[in-house]
Amino acid sequence: MAEERIDVKKTYKMYIGGNFPRSESGRTYKALDSDGNLLANACQGSRKDFRDAVKIARGAFNGWSSRSAYNRGQILYRIAEMLEDRRDQFMRELGPIGFKTAEAEADINASIDRLIYYAGWTDKYQQVFGSVNPVASSHFNFSMLEPTGVVAAFAPEKSPLLGLVSIISPIIAGGNTCVVLASEEFPLPAISFAEVLNASDVPGGVVNILTGSREELSEHFSSHMDVNAMCYTDELPSDMKKLIDENASLNVKRVVKRMIKDWYHEDSQSPYFVTDFQEVKTTWHPVGF
């Protein structure tokens, strides 16, 4: 049977609440390879897509944050396993956008390792950063970390897989849920990573991935009152930074800016990336009465 076959190509959609919807706006934009050829159409997410995603992330928060730390670790580990299993898919996707074979392999390896790294931290950061505090009165005084809530993040523009994984893992390791805007230029690996998440026991809504324009969405990412933290790791245009800071002040959103150029460097992973999205609760418990 030497008949010629028509390729069945994948439609890249967004990832919201464990489903893969198109943008409600119906808009798409072209995702190109490094030679400027069309790879696929990606959804151009809108304000309403973001709103829907936040609503779903908020709904998923209680369930996810009340899972045991150990179970969250298991699930992060599971994501790593699934990613390992889909190496070939990512090799095929990273190649055309400028990754040489060895680079793509290194990127996937580092992404898997990063997931394992944060899987390990899920049930340890509490011990390391929580504390029993000396006080002068007859109280047992202790501080605990609690997840911030819903985090909106811009995934790194130039590191479409490793950067994305490095942003998402510490956020969800700490019990938060998130809405992440994928790299605008290279959106496709993010959607394939969403397929990995979807196959990894991550409850729907814990991670939501949009594709689209930062320019268009930064206003809504930063001003939504039900978003508790906003995160980015690239240098942004100064007016966008200003907009984000100003809008974040509306509900005292935590704005986490960590300028990371090299996602392979040992400084690009740290338990402090987990605590970036934690709030410290201190309790005074009377003793000796």
Next chain:
Amino acid sequence: MTYPDFNQTIPIDEIGVNERVARLNSRSIKKGSKVQALKLALSMIDHTTLEGSDSPGKVRQLCKKAKQPYPAMPDLPTVAAVCVYPRLVGIAKQELKGTDINVASVATSFPSGQVPLSNRLDDTRFAVEEGADEIDMVISRGAFLNGEFSLVFDEIAAVKEACGEAHLKVILETGELQTLENVRKASDIAMHAGADFIKTSTGKVSPAATQPVTLVMLEAIRDYYYKTDKMIGMKPAGGIRTAKQAIQYLVLVKETLGAAWLNKHYFRFGASSLTNDILMQIVKQETGQYQSLNYFSND
């Protein structure tokens, strides 16, 4: 008045009803008209708490919210009524003194109604004596499904009498009536027996209010109006949680009964969490920013 033969069934085209609802739902209401619709919906809410755990404190909270839904926007309309169990009517009445917010009370052994009629009438009289302006009664669904339509009719008439001056809303509990034909029939019985309002559900049975059921009831109201010139009110209750749903209901009312029904005297929403969603949408329209429940009081 001549009474129809309730043993006759008015056929309902279920597919037609669903299609009409779907078509009306596709209507897009934006910007200025949306704000207007949201404020109208807010003014039609029966702000409700019907839990076993209700306490005087909770009812006081609820009344505060009814009087001033969102302190940052003092010009917003108040809700239409506060709806509580009979035991708590006195407290609500006291809290709402001097406002035009009504106190509604579920009576007649809500939500099942499974006690002797004399007890249900006592329940009703108690609520009225405590100061309830509106009584929400439940019909005997068991008797209705048995075909004892006269019994159902007589019970409603008896409760109406016990209400005195208070308005009577008759809860059909459509989630237990099985077919749209039954919904239509129960609506007709309730209206002929003296209901001022007909209401879909107690909120304790699933499904509660749905749009198809509401459309059938609105059409019953329309036909009753053509026949008697009497305007009967409508109250969908239970399961209406979002501002978007509320606006869809308003469209249904407007298209079935007309603008005369678009006020709190003839249309109500029975809801507890709807108020906050409407408030969030109003603030969103004013500020352009999506809102969070964190900044709106719970009750």
